[in-house]
Amino acid sequence: MVDAPKICVAGIGALGGTFAAMLAHSGANVSVVARGATLQAIRARGLELQGPAGTFCTPVAAAERAPDTRQDLLVLAVKAHQLATLVPLVKATVDAGTPVLPIVNGIPWWMTVDGPFESAHETVDPGSVLTAAFPAAQVIGCVAYAFASMPLPAVVRSDRQPKLVLGRAAQQGCVDAGLAQIENILSTAGIAVELSADIRQPIWTKLAFNLATNPLSVLCEATLEKMGTAEDSRAVISDVLAEVRAVGAACGLTGLPPTSALLDVIASAGPHETSMLQDFCAGRLLELDAMGEAVTSLAGAYGVPTPTINTLVRLTRFKAAQCR
Numbered sequence: 001m002v003d004a005p006k007i008c009v010a011g012i013g014a015l016g017g018t019f020a021a022m023l024a025h026s027g028a029n030v031s032v033v034a035r036g037a038t039l040q041a042i043r044a045r046g047l048e049l050q051g052p053a054g055t056f057c058t059p060v061a062a063a064e065r066a067p068d069t070r071q072d073l074l075v076l077a078v079k080a081h082q083l084a085t086l087v088p089l090v091k092a093t094v095d096a097g098t099p100v101l102p103i104v105n106g107i108p109w110w111m112t113v114d115g116p117f118e119s120a121h122e123t124v125d126p127g128s129v130l131t132a133a134f135p136a137a138q139v140i141g142c143v144a145y146a147f148a149s150m151p152l153p154a155v156v157r158s159d160r161q162p163k164l165v166l167g168r169a170a171q172q173g174c175v176d177a178g179l180a181q182i183e184n185i186l187s188t189a190g191i192a193v194e195l196s197a198d199i200r201q202p203i204w205t206k207l208a209f210n211l212a213t214n215p216l217s218v219l220c221e222a223t224l225e226k227m228g229t230a231e232d233s234r235a236v237i238s239d240v241l242a243e244v245r246a247v248g249a250a251c252g253l254t255g256l257p258p259t260s261a262l263l264d265v266i267a268s269a270g271p272h273e274t275s276m277l278q279d280f281c282a283g284r285l286l287e288l289d290a291m292g293e294a295v296t297s298l299a300g301a302y303g304v305p306t307p308t309i310n311t312l313v314r315l316t317r318f319k320a321a322q323c324r
Contacts, residue, residue: 004029005185008066009075010090012038012047014148014275015103016077017156019191021049024058026189031061031071033089039064041154050157053190066093073182076102079279080124080290083109087133094134099182101140103164105210105275106290110136110169111200116251119301120294139169140179141199143206147272159272163192167199201255204248208256211291211309212240213266214276215316218286224274228267237263239308247295250302276316286320288313 009020010033024030024047034042042062049056061067066074071093078086083104094100102108109130112121125131146162164186168179183193196202216227216236227233241259248256276286292313299306 005072006069007031007073007075007185008033008071008090008093009077010066010086011076011078011082012042012062012154013077013079014150014156014278015144015146016075017047017150017154018049018146018148018158018162019075019077019103019189020060021047021056021058021156022162022189022191023185024060025049025056028185028189031063031067033064033066033086034062035064037153041152045154048155050155052158052160064089066090068092070095071098073185074098074100076100076104078104079285079287080104080106080108081285081287084126084129087129091133096138098138099140099178100134100138101142101166101182102134103142103144104290105214105287106207106292107294108139108141108169108203108290110134110139110141111203112294117298120297123294123297124290136170140182141167141169141196141203143199143202145206147269149273149278159270161190161192163194165194165196165199165202167196167202169199201253204244204253205256207291207295208241208244208248209262209265210274210276211244211295212237212262214274214291215288215312216240217274217277218280218316219312219319221277223271224266224269225271228263228265228269234263236308236312237266240312243299243304243306243309244295246304247299247302247306250304251298280320280323283324286316288317292316 004027006029008031009016012032012034020030020032039062046057046059109125111117143165147159149157186193238259245256279286
């Protein structure tokens with residue numbers, strides 16, 4: 001009998017909770033790192049997932065720190081600005097052979113260690129804390145597409161089947177057996193998986209989508225559907241996408257889909273609130289550094305003007321500060 005894969009999911013918000021619940025429900029040996037009301041609720045009644053196929057509740061081992069034993073996979077599912085504080089909490093569960101899967105928005109730290117994205121490194125990984133803890137050789141680059149929310153502690157709602165695009169962080173052009181094994185674990189749990197030989201391009205495409213919608217959603221307090229169908233917001237989104245496209249080209253990434261295609265995706269997303277708008281409404285810190293400041297750092301290094309992005313990021317930061 002094959003032992004169930006041991007998976008630690010650190011961070012139980014909407015995304016982390018969705019993936020942890022699906023993995024545990026499929027038979028994986030899942031432990032989670034959580035805190036506060038979420039930790040108490042998981043210990044009391046498990047993780048509840050409300051999805052297209054119905055609702056289920058599954059028990060998982062929950063604590064404020066990761067297990068002391070090595071895991072087959074470590075999933076990091078916190079906001080980008082929370083990653084550094086997570087390092088000491090998961091340290092005991094990681095060795096040089098542990099695959100690390102960060103599900104984060106924006107430009108990930110491993111993309112900025114050297115090469116064309118290096119000028120954003122200090123913005124996304126101050127002091128290289130993440131680079132030291134999670135070397136690129138064991139990181140699986142990831143892009144998540146999941147229309148998820150957490151209406152109550154330990155209760156997650158997923159409106160569609162979640163999808164992960166995966167690729168080796170340190171081996172662009174390579175899809176190896178270890179990555180295929182992780183694909184199998186995730187697919188067994190009902191998570192759609194796509195493997196990418198160069199994960200940087202899907203990351204940049206998702207960044208363009210997020211940067212064009214997340215800050216604007218906070219300023220307008222509007223859903224994706226509303227922003228994607230109104231003429232004025234579509235014009236602003238188009239300007240942001242043009243600027244992200246120019247910065248990407250300066251960094252060597254030229255595969256961004258046409259603006260019209262991205263606008264169609266936004267318009268068809270339905271009455272979904274972006275993760276940044278959900279954070280704003282809950283009074284949480286916004287992911288403006290990895291998503292916005294990292295791009296403007298790159299733009300400055302390459303001499304690419306980004307007036308629309310600069311304005312949106314500054315106004316969003318101002319609004320968030322006024323409402324705290």
